Each structure stands twice: as structure tokens, then as C-alpha cells.
Amino acid sequence: MSDETPTDGRRTADRDFEVDLDDVLDDEDGDEGLFDDLLSGEPIFENKEVLRPSYTPHELPHRKDQINNMATILVAALRGETPSNILIYGKTGTGKTASAKFVSQELEKTSQKYDVPCEVEYINCEVTDTQYRVLAQLANTFIEQNRAFVDARVEELEALRDEAESDPAALETGGSDDVFAEPDEPDDSADPDGEFEELRKRFDSVADIEERIETLHEEKAEMEQVPMTGWPTDRVYATFFDAVDYVERVAVIMLDEIDKLVEKSGDDTLYNLSRMNSELDNSRVSIIGISNDLKFTDFLDPRVKSSLGEEEIVFPPYDANQLRDILQHRSEVAFKANALSEDVLPLCAAFAAQEHGDARRALDLLRTAGELAERDQSESVSEEHVRRAQDKIELDRVVEVVRTLPTQSKLVLYAILLLEDNGVHNVNTGEVYNIYKTLCDELDADVLTQRRVTDLISELDMLGIVNAVVVSKGRYGRTKEISLSVPVEETEAVLEADSRLSDIENVTPFVQARFDN
């Protein structure tokens, strides 16, 4: 599996200061370069990488139970048995991926120590989200390993052949005809002191060895990598199947964000993976699925559901105290001594606990607060930096959500924004719809029905961009009052940066005219 480890010593390259170019260019004596000013401040970070999401921590406070639970299930792999499949649930940032990767690393380490063939393959299904891609990625990984396995075998056999050529008595006669490195042969390469002891017994002559080397070369030539598109799925599956079964091993396949795979391409992949053990001769496959959507198994075929959920492990959200512990551990490595004022960690933990106990959010807050302090050239990170970091992260989130909205939702949002901009607050759907229609006319865009626009407003409400509350108007019935929940100026800037919306010219007088009517 891929291991993302931190890289030390990149502190200065990571800095994100704003530089006043005029000051630099005005520097007449020319001694001070562009970066001198920035380097002169006392650094706050010792190793900022430790706070990044890509860092896999060696210690995971408050996840002992879940980690032990996983290890108890997976230890079967080290005994050559098939571990039960595991489903891991929990909200975002509760340490599911970090814990699962930690356990995998330990599993692989121990399997090497005891020379038990066991591998963990990690796939992020948000990125690799179709059956084809998942199977192709797995097939190619195993093919790579098989090729390396064959190379190692050939190297040993060539050494044995050379030895036998100079001393034919080196080969013990009467050995079995069994062809070495048939798939069900155990891997004895990790026995350097055995000096071909086993091998010698298996070959009667140099010609035998040559023949086996030839066969291995042929097998390797047939190990064709799966292209990223183009093959029928059956062929990809067959290639993956052969690749995983080429040698004896337990393969643990970790599917992170497994719900995204099911959402995008159904449960065929899981169906195929979960029933393949009955057909494999040499290897065993076990699946770890990780999801933050507790409901995704409702959409699975019942057979897949029961096979996948043989064991379930839940990761509850962290509370503020637990988040503080996590931050404490990381901050000791991430920051210089005394770089954090007393309130910083409790405040980051409290903010993140309000957000559903998300450790990622807590770490982001702490890193951003540190960056803001660094930018201010402060000597330490203060409570105020944390508050500013909280605003910045929230704003970044809003900007990203608005930027990636579909055009029709952007038009509805723009209509609400223009109304607010013109002093009309708590508008109703009809008012929004009128402005929306006029915007569509201006842009020559399709006009959706009012009912559909009402749905889009509800979606914006769920995303936290607008607030839509149903209010009673007495005998006039009930209506929705809609208001913006995000800052007007920034939202307007993001909307106007969209090339399709920037065609709307001079909107304010045009909206004003509608109110005058």
C-alpha cells in the first residue's frame, strides 16, 4: 500500500507570506533580496507537514478500541486464514482512514517479519470510482508484484544453474518433478542461508533448470498490464483474478469512500470481490470498506451486504477534550517550543467539536492559525489567529461550494443576492423567481419552472448558503422566507467570476427597475 510519510525540512518553501513587491524593488542598496525579509522573522513552525492531511501519524489517541478491534480480525491473515470482511463507519474526520492505514502498515510489517505473504492494497474510491478502474488498478498492482516475484525466482535459478554447470553434483538426484514456483509453492526466497537447499532437490539437471527459467520468462511475458480504458470488464476481472491467484497470499483490499463507488457504479465490484474466495486456489481476498455514509448499505444487494458487513466497526465523533489531546500530540512536533499561547489548542478543539468532532477540521484550524501568525510575523499563535482562521476556512468553504454550483443554481442564488443587495430581505419564492426569470432572459438560458426553482432553493439551504424558513401568514397561508447565509461581497465576486454569468451587464439598475414596477 502507498505510505504517505511527512517530509521534513521544507519549512521555508511552505511559507505563504504576502510580499510587498514595491518595498523590495525600492530597496536601492540592493542588499535585501525578495526573500530576506521573510526569512528574518522567527519561524513558528518546526515541521508544518505534520499538520497536513497527507501525514499518517504514528500515534492515534482515542482510537485504541477501534484499532485493536481491526487487528483482532486481521490477525487471521498472519495465520494464513481469510480475515472476515470489515465495514468501517464514522463521520468525516473521525480517524477512519488514519487508523485503517496504521493497522495495515503494522500488518504488512509483521507479515514480513514472519515471512507470511500478506499485502494490503489501498484504493480511494472517490478517485477510482468505477468497477473497471478498481479492478484495473488492483490487477496492475498484483501484476507488478508478480513480475518482481518472477524476476527474483529467475535470478535464483540462474545462480543455481551456474553452480550446477561448474559442479553437476550440486544437484541432488531423485528430487520431485515438481516445477519450482508453481503458484502453490511457498516463497522460500527469504531464506538466504538455505543456499538453494530446496531448489537443488527439485532439479535433476541443468536442462531442467533452463526449462523452468524459460517457463517463467513466458509467464512473465503474458502478464499484461490492464490499460486504463478499453477492455471488456470480464477480461479485466479475469486478469485481476489470475494476478491475485498467481502466488499464495492473503490480499486485504481496502476501499476507502466505498459509498462513492456504489453511488457511481452500483455494487457489481463488491459482488465480484466478495464471492471470489470460493474460486481462488492459492490466494485469499478480504475487504475493508470505509464509509462516512451510514446508509449506503441500504442500496446493496442483500448477499453483498451480509458478506461485506461480516464485522462492523464504528468510529464515533471526537469530543472537545479528545480533539485537544490529538492536537496536543501533533503540535508538539509541528510547532517551535512556546509558539502557541495557552488558549489556542482548546479553542481549535472547541470549534472543531461544534462541527461534528472532526479532527481534520481541528488540524486545519491549527495550521491556518499558525500560517496567519507567521504572515503577521508574530512570535506566537494567539486566540485571535484561531478566530481569523475559523473565518477564513469557513469563507474558503463557501467560495468553493458556490464556485462549483451548477449554472441554474448560481442564477437562483444570484437572484437572491441581488434582492438582498437592493435592500430586500427575507424574500419569498415568487420574488426570487421573478428576478431569476429576468436573469435567464438576459442570458438566453432555459427558464425552469417555479417548482424546480423551489427545489434548488432547498438545495442551497441544505448547503448552508441560504436560509429558507417557512413562516405562517395567517389566513394568507404559509410562505418561505429566504435570506442569504453567506457574505454578500465574496459570494457576488465568485458568481461574477463565472464566465456565463458575467454576460449580465449592469444588473443593479435592471433589478431596481423591477422594484419600481
Ligand SMILES: Nc1ncnc2c1ncn2[C@@H]1O[C@H](COP(=O)(O)OP(=O)(O)OP(=O)(O)O)[C@@H](O)[C@H]1O
Ligand atoms: N486519533 C487521532 N490522532 C491523531 N490524528 C488523527 C486522529 N484521528 C484523526 N486524525 C487526523 O485527522 C485527519 C482526518 O482523519 P482521517 O482521514 O483518518 O478521517 P476519516 O474518518 O477517514 O475522514 P473521511 O471520512 O473524511 O475520509 C487526518 O489528518 C488524521 O491524521
